[in-house]
Amino acid sequence: MSCTIRSSHLAGEYCNSRTPILHQCSHTTAEGVVGGVTGVLTGPHTLLLARYDEAGDLRLIARTTRLTAEARRDLGARLHPVGPDHP
Structure with a gap:
């Protein structure tokens, strides 16, 4: 299973809390x-x-928000433990 991660960053400078001087978004x-x-696999x-880094090591990059009950059931039916031949 693969997924796409989208991260939004909002940067800004403000002269006060109501008037933005600079507003920039990036994705x-x-x-x-x-x-x-987290929790149980089922x-x-x-x-x-x-993601795999340049050296080929798997590195944690993100955690999802808490899954809905429907998503937990759906993913629980599709996820399975890795076997002994998994790296």
Whole structure:
């Protein structure tokens, strides 16, 4: 299973809390894999997302927000433990 991670960053300088002087948004997209879960595999609470770095090591990059009950059931039916031949 793979997923796309989209991160939005909002930067700004303000002269006071009501009047923005500078407003800039940027978006970053990256491919990742589900590297783990919190909770139980049959009904995960959140997904732990990872990417391989330049050395080939799997690195944690993000965690999803808490999954809805429907998403937990759906993913719980599709996720499975890795086998002994998994790196």
